[in-house]
Amino acid sequence: MSKFTGKNERNEGLTMRDEKIQVHRKQGLHIRLAAALISTLQQHVSSSEELRSIWIEYNGRRAQIANLLAIVSLKIPTGGEFRLFTDQEEASPLIDVIQDFFSGREEEEDLETDQLLMESSVSMEAAMASMRHGVLVVNKENRITYVNSAAEELIGKTAAQLHFTKASETVPGSKIHQVLAAGTAEWNVRQEIGKNTIITNRSPIFYDGQIIGAVATFEDISSIESTSKELESVKLLQERLQLLIATIHDAIAFFDESGKLLVENRSFTLWTRQERKQPSALLKKAEWDQLKKNITLKKTYEGREGDFYVMKAHPVFLEGMFKGAVVSFIAEREMKDLMRELPEVTVMPDRREGDAAFQELRGRSAVLQETIVMAQKAAATDSTIFINGESGTGKELLAQGIHQASPRRMKPFVAINCASIPTNLLESELFGHERGSFTNAHRTHIGAFEQADCGTLFLDEISELAPEVQSKLLRVLQQREVVRVGGKDRIPINIRILSATNQPVEKLLQSGKFREDLFYRLYVVPLFLPPLRERKEDIPELAETYLRYFSALFQRPLQHISEEFLAGIQNRKWPGNIRELKNVMERVIALNETGYITAQDLPEELIREEKTMPKTLQEVEKEAIRQAAPYYASYNQLGKALGVTHKTIARKLKEYELEHLLGQKEQIHRAK
Numbered sequence: 001m002s003k004f005t006g007k008n009e010r011n012e013g014l015t016m017r018d019e020k021i022q023v024h025r026k027q028g029l030h031i032r033l034a035a036a037l038i039s040t041l042q043q044h045v046s047s048s049e050e051l052r053s054i055w056i057e058y059n060g061r062r063a064q065i066a067n068l069l070a071i072v073s074l075k076i077p078t079g080g081e082f083r084l085f086t087d088q089e090e091a092s093p094l095i096d097v098i099q100d101f102f103s104g105r106e107e108e109e110d111l112e113t114d115q116l117l118m119e120s121s122v123s124m125e126a127a128m129a130s131m132r133h134g135v136l137v138v139n140k141e142n143r144i145t146y147v148n149s150a151a152e153e154l155i156g157k158t159a160a161q162l163h164f165t166k167a168s169e170t171v172p173g174s175k176i177h178q179v180l181a182a183g184t185a186e187w188n189v190r191q192e193i194g195k196n197t198i199i200t201n202r203s204p205i206f207y208d209g210q211i212i213g214a215v216a217t218f219e220d221i222s223s224i225e226s227t228s229k230e231l232e233s234v235k236l237l238q239e240r241l242q243l244l245i246a247t248i249h250d251a252i253a254f255f256d257e258s259g260k261l262l263v264e265n266r267s268f269t270l271w272t273r274q275e276r277k278q279p280s281a282l283l284k285k286a287e288w289d290q291l292k293k294n295i296t297l298k299k300t301y302e303g304r305e306g307d308f309y310v311m312k313a314h315p316v317f318l319e320g321m322f323k324g325a326v327v328s329f330i331a332e333r334e335m336k337d338l339m340r341e342l343p344e345v346t347v348m349p350d351r352r353e354g355d356a357a358f359q360e361l362r363g364r365s366a367v368l369q370e371t372i373v374m375a376q377k378a379a380a381t382d383s384t385i386f387i388n389g390e391s392g393t394g395k396e397l398l399a400q401g402i403h404q405a406s407p408r409r410m411k412p413f414v415a416i417n418c419a420s421i422p423t424n425l426l427e428s429e430l431f432g433h434e435r436g437s438f439t440n441a442h443r444t445h446i447g448a449f450e451q452a453d454c455g456t457l458f459l460d461e462i463s464e465l466a467p468e469v470q471s472k473l474l475r476v477l478q479q480r481e482v483v484r485v486g487g488k489d490r491i492p493i494n495i496r497i498l499s500a501t502n503q504p505v506e507k508l509l510q511s512g513k514f515r516e517d518l519f520y521r522l523y524v525v526p527l528f529l530p531p532l533r534e535r536k537e538d539i540p541e542l543a544e545t546y547l548r549y550f551s552a553l554f555q556r557p558l559q560h561i562s563e564e565f566l567a568g569i570q571n572r573k574w575p576g577n578i579r580e581l582k583n584v585m586e587r588v589i590a591l592n593e594t595g596y597i598t599a600q601d602l603p604e605e606l607i608r609e610e611k612t613m614p615k616t617l618q619e620v621e622k623e624a625i626r627q628a629a630p631y632y633a634s635y636n637q638l639g640k641a642l643g644v645t646h647k648t649i650a651r652k653l654k655e656y657e658l659e660h661l662l663g664q665k666e667q668i669h670r671a672k
C-alpha cells in the first residue's frame, strides 16, 4: 500500500499543490509501475502537454511526471518518500489521480522482469546522458519526450523547458517533423542552430508497423569548421612562406630545437653540397647553448674555395619556449657588392643588427667600433658607466645611445652638466629642494635624481663637481635614496648612472680634487671615446653626414665634396673634435654657392696648419690609396692604377682599414 500525506498550498509561492507520497511497491518506482502511472494519467488528459506541469522530486532531483526515463532514473526505492507538486491549478485533479494510483491495490509483481527492465532503462538513460552527441526524441505528435544534456546545451534550453513542447516551436530550425511525415530517415544533414553549426541524423521510430515518433542525433561542428578554416589559412601561409624562402637568394634553413633540419631553400641545399657539410654540423653545441639563451649569432665561415661567408643564426622562441633557429649564409663577396650600391653612410658594419640606439654615432674606425660594442654590452646591464674622452668626441651621444639600448629606454634620460651650473644651485638641481628651504625657493623643486627615477641620469663633466656636492652624491649612490635640500624624507631612487669627463682619468685622481671613493663608485665600466685625430678614417663619413644634414637644414641641394677637401680636413688635428668638424661643415655649406666643395672652401686655419704639417711616407701612401680605392672595383684594377700587385694592395687596404672604400664610386667613375 502507498501511504500519502496531503496538503493544499495555494498561497505559497507558485506551488499550487505539494504532496508527499511514499512508495510501497517491492521494486520501488520501477519502470513498469512508472509506465502504468503515465498510461493511467494519459487516460485523463487529451494531450501529454497537460502533464508538463506535474513534477516528482526525490533526493533533490526532479523529473516531469510524464517523462518515463527521467522518473525511473530518480531510482525511488521501496519505502522512499517523494514530493509531488504542480504550479497549475488545472493539474490539481491529476495530482489526485496520482495519489489514488499509489494508494491503489498492489498488482501482481514480476520481480525479475521489473529488475531487468529497470536496469536496462537506467543504463540506457545513463548512456544517452553521457553522449557527446545531442539526442532528441519526439513522439508522433512531434512533442519532445527526451533530450540529453548535449542536446540541451546545443539548443540552449533545459530539458524541463523542452519536454512535451512541439519541436517545431521550441527548437529553432528543427525539421524532425519531416521525418515523421515522410517516414524516412535523413543522414548527415548540415544545419544551423542559433550560432552553432550541426550535422544531424534523423530517423523515424516504428512500432508495430506504425510511426510512434522520431529520433535526431546531432553533433556540433562549429569548432571543427573554424579549425578547418584556420587550417586552410595556415596552409596558405605555409605555401607563401615556402615560396618566400625559395625565392630568397641567400642560403637559408630552419632547424628545430633538437638541431634537426626542418626546412631549407635550394641555395642552402646547394651550398651545403658544395661545402660538403652536414647541415646538423653547422652549429656547435656551445652555439646552440647561446641560441637557447636567445642570443643571435653572427660569424664568418671560410668556404672550401677560400671564399668567406657570413653566417647568421637567429633563435626562434614561441610563447617563451625555444623552438629552433633560422640559419642563413651570405657570401661576403655579395655583401660587398650590395654595400657598394648603398648610400655610403647607411652602412654600419660590425654593429649589432637591429640595434638603432647607436646609429647616430657615425664612423667605422676600429677604435670607435670597439667602444660601441662594449657600450652595447654594458647597456643591457644596470652597471654604472664612466665615459672618458676629449671635448666634442660624442660622450653625450654615446650616453644617449646606452640609455636607448638599455631596458630603461622607455623611462627618462636626464643629463646634467656639472660644470655649467654654479655649485650653490647644483645641489638643488641634482637632489631637489623643499619650498622655503632657502631664499628664492618659492616652490618645491624635483631634482634630477627624482626626475630620472627608473631611467638614466647622465652626469657630464663630473670632474667639476665641488667637494661638498661630491660627498652628498656619494651618500646618494651608497644609500640609493635622496633627501631634498631642506627636506627630511628619504626618497628611494632607482636609476642607472652614467658619468663623463674630458679630463684624463690619471690627472683627475692626481689632482686630489676628486674623491677617490666616489671615483671608483662611478668608474665601474669605463668607456673611452678616442679623439678625432686618432680616427681620421671616420672624417669623410662624418663630413658626408653633416653635408646631408646641413643641406637639408638650409634647404639647399646636396653639394659635392671634392677629394681635395676631404684630404684637407683629414689632415687637421681637430682639437674641438667632432663638434668642431660639425661647425666647420656648417660654415662651409652655408657659404658655398657653387654646389662644389673644393680645397678652396677649406677654412683658412685648416690650410695653414696643413702647410706646416709634414707628412710621413706612410701617410702619403694611405692618402693615395684612400683617394683611388673608391674608383676601382677590384684589387687587380686598383693595384694596376697604383703600380703595385693585387696582393700588396689587398694587404695595404686591410692595414689602413680602407677596404670598405673599394669600388664605392666605380659607377660614377665609369659614367664620367
Ligand SMILES: Nc1ncnc2c1ncn2[C@@H]1O[C@H](COP(=O)(O)OP(=O)(O)OP(=O)(O)O)[C@@H](O)[C@H]1O
Pocket: 360, 361, 362, 363, 389, 390, 391, 392, 393, 394, 395, 396, 397, 398, 460, 501, 502, 542, 578, 579, 582
Ligand atoms: N660619432 C659621431 N657621429 C656623429 N656626430 C657626432 C659623433 N660624435 C659626436 N657627434 C656630434 O658632435 C657634437 C658633440 O658631441 P657630444 O656633445 O656628445 O660630445 P661630448 O664629448 O659630450 O662633448 P663635451 O665633452 O664638450 O660635453 C654633437 O653635435 C654630436 O651630435
